[in-house]
Amino acid sequence: MFRHILAPVDLSERNDHALDQVAELAVPGTTTVTILHVIETIRGVDFEELADFYRDLQAKAERELERLREGLEKRNVECRCAVRYGPRGAQIVEFADESSCDLIVLTSHRVSPERPRGGIGTTSHQVALLADCPVLLLR
Numbered sequence: 001m002f003r004h005i006l007a008p009v010d011l012s013e014r015n016d017h018a019l020d021q022v023a024e025l026a027v028p029g030t031t032t033v034t035i036l037h038v039i040e041t042i043r044g045v046d047f048e049e050l051a052d053f054y055r056d057l058q059a060k061a062e063r064e065l066e067r068l069r070e071g072l073e074k075r076n077v078e079c080r081c082a083v084r085y086g087p088r089g090a091q092i093v094e095f096a097d098e099s100s101c102d103l104i105v106l107t108s109h110r111v112s113p114e115r116p117r118g119g120i121g122t123t124s125h126q127v128a129l130l131a132d133c134p135v136l137l138l139r
Contacts, residue, residue: 089126
């Protein structure tokens, strides 16, 4: 049984499958789910220079996270939302550690041995390799 499940989302429709799995794994009254969206910052550019841009992205993310939260709560899943800034993989792993998550559930695309282009360096693979807790990658 998992007490705290982290569901990182990229705000695409691919998240629906992951959140369906999260709802199946969550035990009402026992499991808390956090839906996390990480806004990737632009390296080499001071955060304050793009503050309005990031603020707009955060407002959009918060609206979508609220919609996702409502969907899970209709399924009797206790849920909260969070937004972080920075490199996606590192922020997801850091959040999971700070929040004592005991499972991370996220989507990943298929990687072919013949064409691993981009597969090993993806956010999902970074999280799978670096997280201290179990990671469920869904395709």
